[in-house]
Amino acid sequence: MTAIPIPSEAERRSNQAFDALLTALSRPGSIQRLPQPGEASIIEALLDRECRVFCADPLLMPIVLATGAIVADLPAADHVFAGALQDLDVVNGLDLGSHLYPDDGATLVVRAVLGQGPKLRLTGPGIETTVEVTVGSLPEGFWDLRRQRIRYPMGFDLFLVDGDWVLGMPRSTQVEVL
Amino acid sequence: MSLATLTKNWEPMSYGFLDASAKREIRRKMLKAVAVPGCQMPYASREVPMARGWGTGGLQVSLTLMNPSKRVKVIDQGADDSVNAASIRRFLARVSGAPTTLDTLEADLIQSRHRIPEEKLREDQVLVLQVPNPEPLRPVQPNMSIARQMHADADYGRMWLQLYEQIVRSGRVMQGASYPSLVNGRHVMTPSPIPRWDVPKLHMAKHLTILSAGREKRIHAVPPFTRVEPLVFDDVPYKVEDHGGLTCNRSGAKGFFMNEIPQDDGSSTYEISDSEFGVKTIKQAEGERVEFGETWYTDGEMPS
Incomplete structure (x- = not known):
């Protein structure tokens, strides 16, 4: 009889973080729980030497570097950890992929406050009719710029992290600021 | 940074068979596949102890999602007890320590070849479909670079032509399985060779569906509550x-x-x-x- 495999702590964290990310992205507007607060578990679950990463938060840099990911300029990065957004430069510089390869569009991870701030109404795949969420501490004009930049299927996919909460917003989601 | 922080403890084997870098790559691609429903995302497709074409794509997705508390069900053409289904189920359980089930209602993760169970899937369930040929355009455009351009342009005229020719020749649409379907109004996908009977089950479903082709190295997904419309003419309704x-x-x-x-x-x-x-x-x-x-x-x- 072979021994029953037991996941290591790192494997358990990555698996749980990915479960949260996948559920968050397939059900935009639903808040999922990461195994630990902050972006660290996301970095651990997704990044390795094949990734090009732009990281604006110096505190996250050591975690990113430990994965072996290549540190890249914003337009060349496939994963962008912007920390708390001060302005919209990051959104303006993101790689959106191409119509041939929409998967080249970047994944943007931003820190925000979930549960307070402006009210948003979301529609699109993953949402039965509409869902309303409140997302605070994003710069003025963020959602307008997102709408202008995304040319579906080109675009970027957004994760909003607040402590150990994560909210996903794929490029297919339409956001209306109420 | 010391050597100890860069190394990991010795393990007899990687949990869930796939090594960590393979899982990370599939995770990244699954997220992109969910973000653009129905669009085929290329991935590396690692070796698994099974021949390509026997469900290696689905297996890799399942192995990535597995943890010891996920109850798994595997079906092959609707049956839980076929050789293919039984060996995949046993393999998944052996490398992940996860419990297995035959009952659709009890399953958290359902890997399937060519069928969707008759009982409705819930929001917390994930359906993984094994896909032999993920490219709906292949019968009309064998060159995959040109097919990719056609997807980019949403140029699906030839798909309609194919259906039209079938109706003219045979009086009805002859496409039995893997009926081409428009996902989220943008990408035509092949829903893996599920019968026409099963295609409407994907439309605005509560569950997440991930379709993975191991030999062809592509992954695509149908998120919950996503429109999946079989290609039909206005005057020739879709028939199961x-x-x-x-x-x-x-x-x-x-x-x-x-x-x-x-x-x-x-x-x-x-x-x-x-x-x-x-x-x-x-x-x-x-x-x-x-x-x-x-x-x-x-x-x-x-x-x-």
Whole structure:
């Protein structure tokens, strides 16, 4: 009889973080729980030497570097950890992929406050009719710029992290600021 | 930074068979596949101890999602007990320590070849479909670079032409399985060779579906509550297989997708394709208490 495999702590964290990310992205507007607060578990679950990463938060840099990911300029990065957004430069510089390869569009991870701030109404795949969420501490004009930049299927996919909460917003989601 | 922080403890094998970098790559691609429903995302497709074309794509997705608390069900053409399904189920359980089940209602993760169970899937369930050929344009455009350009341009005219030619030649659409379907109004996908009977189950479903082709190295997904519309002409409505009136001659279940069993005298009998649903029907007839989930079809009709 072979021994029953037991996941290591790192494997358990990555698996749980990915479960949260996948559920968050397939059900935009639903808040999922990461195994630990902050972006660290996301970095651990997704990044390795094949990734090009732009990281604006110096505190996250050591975690990113430990994965072996290549540190890249914003337009060349496939994963962008912007920390708390001060302005919209990051959104303006993101790689959106191409119509041939929409998967080249970047994944943007931003820190925000979930549960307070402006009210948003979301529609699109993953949402039965509409869902309303409140997302605070994003710069003025963020959602307008997102709408202008995304040319579906080109675009970027957004994760909003607040402590150990994560909210996903794929490029297919339409956001209306109420 | 010291050497100790860069190394990991020795393990006899990587949990869930795939190594960590393979899982991370599949994770990244699954997220992109969910973000652009129906669009085929290329991935590396690692070696697994099974020949390509026997469900390696689905297996890799399942291995990435597995953890010891995920209950897994594997079906092959509706049956839980075929060799392919049984060996994949045993492999998944052995490398992940996860419990297995045959009951659709109990499963957290369902890996399937060519069928969607007859009982409705819930929001917390994930369906992984094994895909032999992920490219719906292949019959009309064998060059995959040109096919990719056609997807980029949403140039699906030839798909319509193909359907039109079938109607002109045969009087009806001959496409039996993997019926081309428009996802989220943008990408045409092949829903893996599920019968026409199963395609409407993907439309605005509650569950997440991930379709993965191991040999072809592509992944695509249908998120929950996403429009999946089979390509049809306005005046030629979409038709599912005419199985609504058939009765399973082993279980007595009526109004579900059937396997046709040819008989010596040239006639046919029918058996329900979703084997566990048949088993439950038999158990109920024998007086056992069994729990049935809500089914997509009632009395052989899909309520619209």
